[in-house]
Amino acid sequence: MAELGLIGGAKGRAGGLRRNGGARTLKRLARRFATSIVTLLAITLLVFVVLRTLPADPVAMLMPGNATEADMERVRALLGLDRSVLAQYAIWLGDALKGDFGRSIQHNTPVRVLIADALPVTLQIVTLSVGLGIFLGFSGGLLAFTWRGTPVEAGIEMGNGLAMAVPDFLWGIILILAVGVGLQWLPFIGLQSPSVTVPDITGFVLIDALLAGDPSAFLDVLRHLALPVFAIAMGLAPTVMRVFRSGLMEAYTEDYIASARLRGQSERQVLLRHGLKNAVIPTITLIGVQASMLFGGTLLIETIFGLPGIGAMMVTAIGGHDLPAIQALTFCYAVLVLATTIAVDVICLALDPRLRIKDQS
């Protein structure tokens, strides 16, 4: 009975710890969320001030050649650019909290509408790129680990080193020249062929093609996305491969691997039950950091491949000194990066009990 009581007490404490741990984890996430909000505000303020102090005049780029100084002042006032920077920021922030990011100077269209059109394109590209990058990274890592100490590992390592040395935009150009122009296997511009029409249902053209029940359109879009997605994925895959392989190597020096073998588990079981589980956690943290950076890579890749995402939109906005668009896009990028970071935190907390124990301690 006493033994049972002890066990029952231990179980109760464990349950209490789990509940406490859960509350603390939530608290940690809430803190993380709050920090992100402050970071976001700081970024918007910084970008706003920097943009307004740059020696460049957006109004001058809009006006016809016969404009006088008086005309310029009139339009400046119309666009609210004649007020103090802080007054402009306060107005912008108030409107932004209501979801109104102002009108694009270049397009005379609400920036919200422009971003709503462009964001799904970028999200599709980044999601597919992360997926492909993870697949290639894990596959390469696993292959190199399985064939460790052989010429296969050396070959994979060498290929990985080369891949790491090539930036994503250069991958884009290489792929266009080799696969698009040389072999003429895949299209390299836009989202679909001129003859293909996909109804706009969700804004995500791949999903829309499926919803429309048009597999040929789906395949066409996939073919158009193949090269840019591969180019961006190559910014992720080599690093994932390297960290994953190191994680496996490290895990295999631990005692629990030897214990598992002594318990008679096969190499496959050891790998699946112990090796992968422990190697994957640092890799996921790395993927989170890298995935955030991939959003930045879309600026050049979308421009090179003529994709109408927020990256290409940012390049156009910067060229035209379209302040409301640049401001909103920066906000958008910051939200995406911070959301990715929080998502990775959540995943890591879910996968790694050690992190939850740290919280409790």
Next chain:
Amino acid sequence: MTTRRQFLKGTSAAIAGSGIALPFGLTGAFASGAPASLSIAVPSDVPSWDPIARIEPGPISIYRAVFSQPLDYAADNTLGGGVVQNWEWLDDSGMNLKLTLRDDVLFHNGDRMTSADIRFTFLERVQADPGLALGWIWFTIGDIETPDETTAIFRFKMPMVTAPAFLGYLGAYILPKTYFETVGAEGFLEKPVGSGPYMLAEYERDSRIVLKAFPDYFRGKPAIETVTFSVVKDPTTRAALIQSNQSDLSTALSVRDVARLGALDGITGQVDPTVDLYMLHMVNTGPWQDKNLRLAAHHAIDKAAISRAFFQGKVEPLSTPQGPGTPAYRPDFDFAFDTAKAQALMAELGYGPENPVKVTFHCTRGVYPSDYDIARAITQMWAKVGIEADLRVLTVAEYHNRSNKELEGPMLWLWSNATADPQLNSGYFLDPNSAFSVWKSADVGEKIAPLLGETDVAKRIEGFGAFNVWAVEQGYTVPLFQGAVALAYSSGLAFTPYLNGWLSPAEYRWNG
């Protein structure tokens, strides 16, 4: 003889037709070039499908395919009738312009165009929304009278002798009043309706614009049924598109790429001079206030050599800011490339190659074809006569911000003006009252003021011709050479070049 491109098209079609497909559907990658369709790669999208909201020279070719303008520039850059069949000034005040419209112009929705649409576009909309850029050009309009359905009389608040030129240029796209008022501004953006040769069929912002031929176009249905503009910002990618047969026409390429592409079977590469002009905006500050320095700087530039080096010699060196074939062009005036004369002028100032004057020189980089390379070449030419230039790169936005107040030295610039009207060239960039003039001096103001209100076209053009010669002799501006458009297209396409660089797909057709 079968060309490489024809072979690829044929092979692709044969494989697809026989049902043999490579994994991942690799065979259907290159589908452009069907006789009824045309794919054009351009560097920029339209800013908005409200064509009067923003005015930019870049998307004019796309807008002109969908919307009609009152007047129109032909391939040789002569201004002629479009929707308006006749126009005349009612007096010599430059304030009363009468337009007579054709009575057979239909909008894409079947509505007939009337003078009410002209009034709606140029007056009612711009008065209702001061944010529309068209109003920043046409703020001079006091009223537009519409005595009948084919007559519109513009009553200006001040002389606007350039009105006919602007009626065929930036932002002058006629909107359908009834349709616009029915669907509203948002509805119009969703489904724009014009009266141009093509109707908008599909649009993906910053990606592609699919147009279908308008059967009731007042000049007749275009020969090519479907035109797709692909927005491709990167010039290397535009070149790769034509090379891989994914576009039939790629424009705004580098001259180097055009030479390379032109050497391939089935592709024609072309560098065409335009009415735009490369020039140096001169400044009235520091050492540049000295006339001798300005003239020496001009004499030192070997424009023909630069044209040969960067434009295959296709662009003509200019002595005044008007090119061949444009009004106010002065072939009788030659400002010579003369290093000895430049050195003599510099010697008078006490400078020479061993003892150079130090100046600042500005340019853009990658904004216009060969801009930075041209500026570097000029810097080297100046060094030979005793001008040591510190070359600084500015963005377009930076230039606009500093153009009339803080620019320390001349600026290399491509002045874009598809009308080639001299008033929209030197009449703007030398007018001291213009926000965009860099050189500002009282004597220019005195000389230019009478020309700005001159309603007699012949007198105005002649006056500007003389004014331009005077301005160059004073060193107030340094014209360099014509602008250029570098493009490549499928050799099967009957392409019509426009002197102002516009693309006009309604006039193209496939040979054979």
